[in-house]
Amino acid sequence: MKRWTLTMTLLSGLLALASCRRDTPPAGPEAAVGEPIRIGALFAETGPASFLGAPAARTARMLTEQINAEGGLLGRPVELVLRDTGGSPERAVSFARQLIEEERVVAIIGPSTSGETMQIKDICQAAHMPLISCAAAEVIVNPVASYVFKTPQKDSQAAAWIFKTMNEMNISRIGVVSGNTGFGNAGKAQLEALAPEFGIEIAASEIYDSRATDLTDILTKVRGQNVQAVVNWSIVPAQAIVARNMRQLGMDVPLFQSHGYGNIKYVEQGGEAAEGTLFPGGRLLIVDTLPDDHPQKAPLAAYKKAYEERFNEEVSTFGGHAYDAFMIVAEAIRKAGSTERSAVRDAIESLQGFVGTGGIFNFSPEDHNGLDMDAFEMLTVRNGRFEKYSKP
Numbered sequence: 511m512k513r514w515t516l517t518m519t520l521l522s523g524l525l526a527l528a529s530c531r532r533d534t535p536p537a538g539p540e541a542a543v544g545e546p547i548r549i550g551a552l553f554a555e556t557g558p559a560s561f562l563g564a565p566a567a568r569t570a571r572m573l574t575e576q577i578n579a580e581g582g583l584l585g586r587p588v589e590l591v592l593r594d595t596g597g598s599p600e601r602a603v604s605f606a607r608q609l610i611e612e613e614r615v616v617a618i619i620g621p622s623t624s625g626e627t628m629q630i631k632d633i634c635q636a637a638h639m640p641l642i643s644c645a646a647a648e649v650i651v652n653p654v655a656s657y658v659f660k661t662p663q664k665d666s667q668a669a670a671w672i673f674k675t676m677n678e679m680n681i682s683r684i685g686v687v688s689g690n691t692g693f694g695n696a697g698k699a700q701l702e703a704l705a706p707e708f709g710i711e712i713a714a715s716e717i718y719d720s721r722a723t724d725l726t727d728i729l730t731k732v733r734g735q736n737v738q739a740v741v742n743w744s745i746v747p748a749q750a751i752v753a754r755n756m757r758q759l760g761m762d763v764p765l766f767q768s769h770g771y772g773n774i775k776y777v778e779q780g781g782e783a784a785e786g787t788l789f790p791g792g793r794l795l796i797v798d799t800l801p802d803d804h805p806q807k808a809p810l811a812a813y814k815k816a817y818e819e820r821f822n823e824e825v826s827t828f829g830g831h832a833y834d835a836f837m838i839v840a841e842a843i844r845k846a847g848s849t850e851r852s853a854v855r856d857a858i859e860s861l862q863g864f865v866g867t868g869g870i871f872n873f874s875p876e877d878h879n880g881l882d883m884d885a886f887e888m889l890t891v892r893n894g895r896f897e898k899y900s901k902p
Contacts, residue, residue: 542578542581542582542583542585542588543587544585544586545586546586546587546588546589547582547583547584547586547588547589547616547843547849548588548589548613548614548615548616549574549588549589549591549615549617549618549619549836549839550591550592550593550609550610550615550616550617550618550619551566551567551570551590551591551592551593551618551619551832552592552595552602552605552606552609552618552619552620552621552622552626552630553566553567553570553592553593553594553595553620553621553622553644553832554594554595554596554621554622554623555567555592555594555596556594557595557596557598558721558746558747559596559597559622559623559746560597561746561773561775561776561826561828562623562644562745562746562770562773562828563594563595563597563620563621563622563828565773565817565823565825565826565828565829565832566620566622566644566828566829566831566832567592567594567832568817568820568821568829569813569817569829569830569832569836570590570619570832570836571590571592572816572817572820572821573833573836573837573840574588574589574590574836576816577840583840583844584843584844584847584848584849591609591613593605593608593609595620595621595622595626597623597626598626599625599626599629600629602621602626602627602630603629603633606618606630606633606634607633610634610637610639611637615639616640616839616843616849616851616854617639617640617839617842617851617854618634618640618641618642619642619832619835619839620643620644620832620835621643621645622644622645622828623691623692623693623745624646624647624649624650624691624692624693624696625691625693626645627641627643627645627647627650627660627692628647628649628650628692631650631655631658632655634657634658635656635657635658638657638851638852638855639657639851640659640839640842640851640854640855640858641657641659642659642660642835642838642839643658643659643660643835644660644661644662644828644831644832644835645660645662645692645693646660646662646663646665646668646693646768646769646770647692647693647696647697648664648665648666648696648700648879649692649696651877651878654877654878655878656859657851659838659858659859659873659878659879659880661831661834661835661838661866661868661871661879662831663769663790663792663869663879663881663885663886664879665696665697665768665769666703666704667790667881667882667885667886668697668700668768668769668790669697669700669701669704670704670708671790671883671886671888672701672741672766672788672789672790673705673707673710674708675766675788675888675899676708676710676739676766677708677709678901679739679901681710681738681739681764682709682710682711682738683710683711683713683735683736683737683738684705684710684711684712684737684738684739684740684741685712685713685714685715685716685732685733685735685737685739685741686698686701686702686712686714686716686740686741686743687715687716687717687718687725687728687732687740687741687742687743687744687748687752688717688718688742688743688744689717689718689719689720689743689744689745689748690719690720691720691744691745693743693744693745693768694743694744694745695717697743697768698715698717698743701741701743702715713735713736713737714731714734714735714737716728716731716732718748720744720745720748722748722751723747723751724751724755725748725751725752725755726758726759729752729755729756729759729761732761733759733761738764739763739765740761740763740764740765741766741767741768742766742767742768743767743768744770745770746776747779749767749770749771749779749780750779750780750781750783750784752765753780753783753784753787754783756783757783764788765786765787765788766788766789767787767788767789768789768790769789769790769791769792769827769886770827771787771789771791772789772791772792772794772795772826772827772830772889773826773827773828774824774826774895774896775826777891777894777895777896778894784891784894785891785893785894786890786892787890787891788890788899789888789889789890790886790887790888791886791887791889791896792827792830792867792868792869792885792886792887793806793810793867793869793887794810794813794814794825794827794830794867794868795826795827795889795896796887796889796896796897796898797810797811797814798811799897799898805865805870806865806866806867806869806870809865809866809867810867813830813833813867817829827867830866830867830868831867833866833867834866834867834868834871837864837866838861838864838866838871839854839858841861842854842855842857842858843857845857845860845861858873859873859874859875859878860873860874861873861880864880868881868885869881869882869884869885869886870884870885887899
């Protein structure tokens with residue numbers, strides 16, 4: 511009943527927001543009063559990781575307006591204190607200290623990338639600042655740090671979904687290429703650790719500079735190993751580059767991407783070469799195909815409608831990660847009835863049955879991600895769109 515009430519409250523609020531004109535100030539049934547509740551946010555709104563951070567920043571601003579239109583939290587207005595890191599770990603560190611020491615925020619959502627998150631993880635832990643990262647690397651929450659959480663699904667689960675699908679496709683010999691980022695390195699480690707369990711041989715494993723604009727030399731080495739498929743684990747811009755270079759080299763084998771592929775702009779950049787790409791992803795990308803009684807259908811559809819009407823662009827996985835982080839903080843504040851950081855942390859850790867875009871979250875002292883294998887679907891690109899993959 512609690513999950514249903516939370517979902518329907520959020521659904522009605524987001525649908526109301528979607529129908530508001532952008533130039534009309536939010537107006538709730540009861541005006542929030544008192545000192546604002548300050549929530550910090552660190553997103554790469556500009557720079558090379560902006561495909562991740564910009565949708566996240568827009569989502570956080572939209573949700574702040576929606577919550578304030580509904581009367582705020584604990585009867586107080588919410589103030590979003592957002593800083594653009596540009597994807598720089600150094601800037602993330604500086605801004606994190608600022609949010610903790612000067613802005614006195616209740617919690618921090620973000621950053622956008624795993625490298626940034628790992629740079630501020632210990633800072634937040636030492637300051638007893640709840641951090642809900644929107645980056646994917648599993649090392650963010652493994653081992654557990656008591657004040658650090660994350661919303662994207664786990665690397666190990668993404669790797670397992672990829673290998674499970676390969677088993678169904680009778681693929682056993684693969685090549686792995688990965689960017690030299692925190693996310694790329696973490697994914698490569700998970701692939702190598704889990705491959706034997708699924709009977710997969712990694713015949714070639716190559717690391718490339720995340721700023722590279724051509725990966726022909728790397729993929730030529732992989733092709734020479736007679737692989738049956740390629741796995742790329744990276745963020746921009748390599749998702750599109752790998753697809754295009756594989757086509758140019760005549761590599762007629764399946765391309766699997768990580769769970770960091772969930773933005774339709776990556777498909778657009780890859781063009782025809784992106785067709786047939788497979789990747790594990792959350793249900794936000796295929797919400798229109800979910801049955802009406804699916805527990806994620808209503809909140810995902812409401813968020814998608816509100817975001818796309820507000821910003822005139824398609825919703826993405828990365829905006830969804832920010833949605834989950836923001837709403838988890840909001841629900842924890844309600845549950846705690848307090849803005850004291852330790853109380854908010856405790857409330858997050860005990861949150862059960864929270865329906866988000868990444869799945870249904872069930873946190874615990876041992877699990878600060880709260881998602882299981884069921885949070886993923888295997889998706890593919892068909893006719894330039896994301897679809898659920900089904901074996902031919």
